[in-house]
Amino acid sequence: MRVLAIDASLRNTGVAVVDANSGKPRALYYGTIHNAVSLRSSLCLVTIRDRLAELIREHEPDCCALESVIYVQSYKTAILLGAARGAAILAATENGLPIFEYAPTRIKQATVGRGAAAKPQVAFMVRALLGLTETPAADAADALAIGLTHLRSQETAARGVPGGLQI
Numbered sequence: 001m002r003v004l005a006i007d008a009s010l011r012n013t014g015v016a017v018v019d020a021n022s023g024k025p026r027a028l029y030y031g032t033i034h035n036a037v038s039l040r041s042s043l044c045l046v047t048i049r050d051r052l053a054e055l056i057r058e059h060e061p062d063c064c065a066l067e068s069v070i071y072v073q074s075y076k077t078a079i080l081l082g083a084a085r086g087a088a089i090l091a092a093t094e095n096g097l098p099i100f101e102y103a104p105t106r107i108k109q110a111t112v113g114r115g116a117a118a119k120p121q122v123a124f125m126v127r128a129l130l131g132l133t134e135t136p137a138a139d140a141a142d143a144l145a146i147g148l149t150h151l152r153s154q155e156t157a158a159r160g161v162p163g164g165l166q167i
Contacts, residue, residue: 003063003147006064032137049091053091063098065100069082149164
């Protein structure tokens with residue numbers, strides 16, 4: 001299975017492609033879609049969708065996994081995160097990918113063993129679990145963690161344990 005994993009954000013969307021076809025998970029790609037502060041929000045959304053479509057064509061994932069909506073105190077932040085998430089969902093849907101979502105605490109629990117883990121802990125564990133030579137940036141590390149969570153979820157779903165929510 002090959003997963004396109006996305007940690008959606010308007011300015012810094014974390015993206016990863018994680019593959020487990022050889023048995024052991026490996027990162028085929030990870031990075032961040034950066035959008036300048038000077039770029040209008042509407043253009044940020046187009047950039048996110050277009051870059052994700054490129055990655056889908058390049059890596060041919062079987063599915064897409066994202067972090068579910070998180071609680072934020074600012075309605076403006078919630079709207080922007082929702083819009084970025086919508087651009088990601090659109091890119092995946094336009095390319096025929098089934099989409100799964102996972103709660104942030106479940107992603108941290110699956111990666112670090114603690115649902116309240118800090119970002120540096122997630123990045124450190126992702127590096128160790130995937131055998132990376134460098135610690136990924138926070139947004140890319142979060143995307144890698146989402147991908148690993150989906151792979152593990154699919155393994156346990158095969159044994160009858162509920163997996164991620166397909167949207």
